[in-house]
Amino acid sequence: MTPDTPMPDITVDGTGLLCVTLLLRLRKEIDGAPPGTVIHVIATDPAAPLDLPAWCHITGHHYLGPVTDSEQSVYALQLAADVLSTRGGWDGTATIAKGEAHPQREEPGGQDGS
Incomplete structure (x- = not known):
């Protein structure tokens, strides 16, 4: 974990899932989580580096970027209020x-x- 990447409160394992299914799982896993919650999403879909920031932009959540010290493809985001x-x-x-x-x-x- 780099100093710039906060530790996750929730980790969503989207290994093997394509974008739509990954986003549906993400939505289910964060349901009821409070604003400020840090999410790490494990994603093997090659479109995830584009789809996750776009989803955050559309919904109003904060995309924090890739977790660079992970052996897997992991992306961090933080839940916002009034999304x-x-x-x-x-x-x-x-x-x-x-x-x-x-x-x-x-x-x-x-x-x-x-």
């Missing part, structure tokens, strides 16, 4: 913890990219 839920609402839209519909995010510069 977006990844559970869909009855109409398939993402929901915020308070049950409000997720607002559409606009790209910088508008729809034409300017």
Whole structure:
């Protein structure tokens, strides 16, 4: 463990899982964990270094990066407060913890990219 990487409160073993299944397991394992909880995710999916930071960006959790002193591919993240839920609402839209519909995010510069 490097000084920059906090010790995990929860370790999620995603060995052999592809991204979607890994994220479903991650969501299940962190359910009910308080903000500030440090998670280490063991992942063998080659897309994990892209998918985990993207998931954190979408939900609002903090991606801390790879755990460099591990023999396995391990990634650290920290749970945040007031994050977006990844559970869909009855109409398939993402929901915020308070049950409000997720607002559409606009790209910088508008729809034409300017």
